[in-house]
Amino acid sequence: MTPEKLFEEKQHLVFAAIKQQFNSHANAEQIAKKNYMDFDDLVQIGRIKLWELCLNYDPEKESTFNAYVMMTLKWKIRNEVHTKGMTIKIPRSVDYEERNTLCFHSIDLHTEDDTENDFFAVSPINVEEEALLSVEFEEVTSVLGEKEKSIILHVGEGYTTREIARKFEMGESTVKKKKNAAFLKINPNYKPLNLRSFFLGKRSFKGNRQQPLAI
Template sequence: MTPEELFEEKQYLVMAAIKQRFGSITRATQIAEMNNMELDDVIQVGRMHLWECCVKYDAERVKTFNAYVMKGMKWVMSDEIHMKGMPFKISRKVSHEERNQINFHSIDLHRDEESVNEFYAVSPINVEEEALLSVEFEEATNVLEEREKLIILHVGEGYTEREIAVKLGMGRSTVNKKKNEAFLKINPNYKPLNLRTFFLGKRRKMRNRQLGLTV
């Protein structure tokens, strides 16, 4: 399959990424307008990222291609919006490569499940590294059942066992059991210690990409 054919086949990922990142097309339009952009600009950014991924397509990663594209696409969309809506300007002396190493995360105030205000904080996260880490997580968790994967994802987001139990409608002891079983599937040498520090450590040490070596 040529890059052009793959690009046409995967066009739907652009709108899917927008909906995942912003909640809805309507909300994405509002956020874009708040940051001196239009929805079409966001879509174009997504398409450009998709094209780059199609050109670099690795047939050996066919099962994780969509996850890789979606993760990176959401980051570059956020970067573009935050850059256009920045309350300060970056010096022209800063190289293109250095600027690309700066990623912006929105710190949102939520009320009744809607974002009321959005503020932006600078974080030195490399978009490609973050996307690769996400893909490797997908690969490592392929051995898990959907419920086990949900539990692991919630643990990684910082939820307690009690909170996970409420969200998934399970007993806390069941969550604990399935969580430990899931980590044992990923890493037979796993010992149930502090899992939250495991995920935090993964983000701090993105170059060490062997999921489940330590907790």
């Protein structure tokens, strides 16, 4: 399939991503206006990114392409709104090169009320890489039940067996059994060594902690 044909077939994902990111197209239009943009600007941003993804389309990853596109478009549109829409003051101690690598996120992005936006600067990220890792995680854990997936996710984020047991209100031995059973489902050849290595790698972006940025 040509990039042009694929692009035409996936146009609906742009609107789906906008709706999912902002809860509705009406909300998206309101937020765009508050940030000195139009709804059409959001669509154009999405289409440009979609075209880039279509140019790099891998037929072998067809089953995960839609999910990959959705996540990438949501991040791209959100970041463009934050970058273009708000004036943010950065301390003079931050040099020019470091300033250009910062990525900004608002905790009030989804709110409809006229509340003051709080912004945070986080480490530079590769949006496409994060989206792909997230899709890969969902693929790998698709054989698990929701409780098993939650436990594995917590393992990957660095929680200890004791902490997981407290959070899910179960004994530590039960957590260990469920954890080992989950890993065996994922990999029948699994042996209980370095349990977190794979998921720490796949979910490492969860470890990024947002640092407040003065406004």
